[in-house]
Amino acid sequence: METLFFLIVAAIAVICSLMVVTNKNPINSALSLIMTFFCLATLYVMLEAPFMAAIQVIVYAGAIMVLIVFVIMLLNIKSEAGRRTSHALFMGISVGLLLLVQTWYLLVKSSLSSVRGTVDSAMISKVGHTELIGKSLFTDFLLPFEITSILLLVAIVGAVVLSKKKL
Amino acid sequence: MVSLNFYLVLSAILFAIGTIGVLTRRNAIVIFMCVELMLNAVNLTFIAFSKYLGNLDGQIFVFFVMTVAAAEAAVGLALMIAYFKNRESIDVEDMNLMKW
Numbered sequence: 001m002e003t004l005f006f007l008i009v010a011a012i013a014v015i016c017s018l019m020v021v022t023n024k025n026p027i028n029s030a031l032s033l034i035m036t037f038f039c040l041a042t043l044y045v046m047l048e049a050p051f052m053a054a055i056q057v058i059v060y061a062g063a064i065m066v067l068i069v070f071v072i073m074l075l076n077i078k079s080e081a082g083r084r085t086s087h088a089l090f091m092g093i094s095v096g097l098l099l100l101v102q103t104w105y106l107l108v109k110s111s112l113s114s115v116r117g118t119v120d121s122a123m124i125s126k127v128g129h130t131e132l133i134g135k136s137l138f139t140d141f142l143l144p145f146e147i148t149s150i151l152l153l154v155a156i157v158g159a160v161v162l163s164k165k166k167l
Numbered sequence: 168m169v170s171l172n173f174y175l176v177l178s179a180i181l182f183a184i185g186t187i188g189v190l191t192r193r194n195a196i197v198i199f200m201c202v203e204l205m206l207n208a209v210n211l212t213f214i215a216f217s218k219y220l221g222n223l224d225g226q227i228f229v230f231f232v233m234t235v236a237a238a239e240a241a242v243g244l245a246l247m248i249a250y251f252k253n254r255e256s257i258d259v260e261d262m263n264l265m266k267w
Contacts, residue, residue: 006169010177017181017204021188026196033200036181040207043177046169047218052226056210059233064203064240071244072196075251084191084260092190096183103179107172117222132223133230141227148234155238162245 006046013039026072030065037061048121051130174215181208195247195257199240206236 016039019032037060044053084092119132137145181204188201210229217225251257 003169003173006173010173013177014180014184017184020197020200020204021184021192026194026200029197029200033204036204037207040211043174043211044214047174047214049214049218049226052210052214052229055230055233059237060203060207064237067240067244068196068200071247075248075257077194077196077257084193089191093187095190096187099186100179100183103182104176107175107179112171112219114220116220117224119221119223133226136223136227137230140224144231148231151234151238155241159241159245162242162249 002046006043009039009042009046013043026077027069030069030072034061034065037065048124049129051133171215171219174211178208178211178215181205181211193258193260195250195259195262196244198259199243199247203236203240206232 013036016032016035020029020036023029023032037056041053041056041061044050044056124132185201185205185208188204189198192198192201210232213225213229213232217223247257250262254261
């Protein structure tokens with residue numbers, strides 16, 4: 001039953017991501033991408049990561065995609081005039097397929113050998129996923145967390161500088 | 168329970184589709200969206216491994232990837248608007264100033 005549900009969600013995600021690549025109109029691509037993000041959020045819930053699913057919907061489907069749709073409408077981009085030349089198209093698709101074969105090979109030939117951690121479903125349902133993430137983020141990963149704030153500050157400054165009238 | 172390989176295969180397929188989009192589209196914003204798709208494919212791998220190894224570190228990493236994606240969206244879209252103001256186009260074929 002769970003596998004069937006996974007297959008349905010995965011099929012929707014793949015179809016929507018194909019539509020991101022093939023749609024001529026950028027707005028349609030953006031809407032398909034939002035659908036893909038929702039499918040991924042569903043998968044995160046299935047993987048017992050509800051906090052990540054919430055962030056996926058709020059930050060990705062909410063904030064980032066709204067920004068992208070906003071820019072598409074602000075620039076009033078028409079549908080694409082032409083595609084790339086056919087040999088560029090061929091090269092791009094063959095590189096993508098090569099990547100797929102490579103990851104497939106890695107997946108078939110490798111085996112998972114690593115130290116198992118202590119977090120399991122019982123612990124997640126008892127303590128709560130958000131609390132576990134928060135504890136980890138503010139103890140073990142405190143320095144990366146602080147560096148992230150600097151990154152966001154730099155991004156804000158960069159965006160303001162780039163949108164000046166006279167660049 | 169769904170096997171780990173299912174998630175990894177889905178993630179690989181999404182990543183490959185994202186790569187094809189980056190290499191074949193001409194609209195800079197669509198290329199940007201395909202990069203986001205690739206980032207999300209990697210996030211799925213992280214969370215799947217995190218679940219099957221019983222360790223939350225992968226999910227912390229996803230958190231950081233999302234932050235970087237947000238910063239990238241802000242700066243990248245500002246760059247595109249600045250470019251559009253100068254050239255009236257965001258077609259990547261028109262960006263040939265630094266072409267050798």
